[in-house]
Amino acid sequence: MIIDFEKYNDGLVPAIIQDDATGKVLMLGFMNEAAVAKTQELQKVTFFSRSKNRLWTKGEESGNFLLLKDIKADCDNDTLLIKATPQGPTCHTGADTCWGEANSNDNFLLELEQVIIDRKNNPTDKSYTSSLFAKGINKIAQKVGEEAVEIVIEAKDDNKELFLGEAADLLFHYLILLQAKNFSLNDVVEVLKDRHK
Numbered sequence: 001m002i003i004d005f006e007k008y009n010d011g012l013v014p015a016i017i018q019d020d021a022t023g024k025v026l027m028l029g030f031m032n033e034a035a036v037a038k039t040q041e042l043q044k045v046t047f048f049s050r051s052k053n054r055l056w057t058k059g060e061e062s063g064n065f066l067l068l069k070d071i072k073a074d075c076d077n078d079t080l081l082i083k084a085t086p087q088g089p090t091c092h093t094g095a096d097t098c099w100g101e102a103n104s105n106d107n108f109l110l111e112l113e114q115v116i117i118d119r120k121n122n123p124t125d126k127s128y129t130s131s132l133f134a135k136g137i138n139k140i141a142q143k144v145g146e147e148a149v150e151i152v153i154e155a156k157d158d159n160k161e162l163f164l165g166e167a168a169d170l171l172f173h174y175l176i177l178l179q180a181k182n183f184s185l186n187d188v189v190e191v192l193k194d195r196h197k
Contacts, residue, residue, distance in 0.1 A: 001071070002073065003036065004076070012031065013030065015029050016079065016080065019084065019086060020070070020084060021113070022103055022104060024103045026096070029045075029047035031046075034048070034055060040071070044057050045057070045068055045082055064087055065086075066087070067087060068082065068083075086103065086117075087120075109171075113175055113184060113185055133176070133179075140173070143173045143176075147169045147170040148170055151166040154166045
């Protein structure tokens with residue numbers, strides 16, 4: 001990828017951040033060559049902060065990182081489009097986006113995934129999801145296994161309510177497992193799309 005850092009006098013190029021799953025534009029920042037390299041190294045979106053006059057990884061203080069999924073230059077090689085998975089709200093005000101929009105594409109699974117991410121990054125004692133993250137990957141994987149067995153058992157009967165309840169439990173715990181492994185539902189969708197070709 002070629003980026004024209006010399007086009008503007010300050011060596012910075014605009015970087016548009018888009019949620020990889022919802023397609024919503026989350027924020028706009030600026031990057032120099034070092035910021036792009038740091039973003040690729042950390043796999044976390046890093047800007048050059050004009051106010052701090054240094055590299056700044058989004059989320060370094062709040063924990064609301066932007067996990068890098070893809071980075072592309074536009075047709076003039078002077079603006080970047082970065083697709084990322086937000087680990088909580090993007091805006092410093094606490095809003096999902098810097099334009100005050102909800103980061104949603106009307107897909108409840110993606111909304112649920114954002115709630116799970118929030119419980120992971122901002123744990124509370126009252127949250128079942130937070131308690132699973134606290135217990136670690138082995139417990140989370142065990143819960144997915146238990147729910148998988150339970151749905152198999154219910155599949156052999158004709159009780160729609162019990163079957164759908166177990167299907168929901170399995171899907172919920174599966175989403176938690178994906179986040180525990182630092183993957184998103186969209187990562188799995190991309191694998192399925194590749195297989196479909």
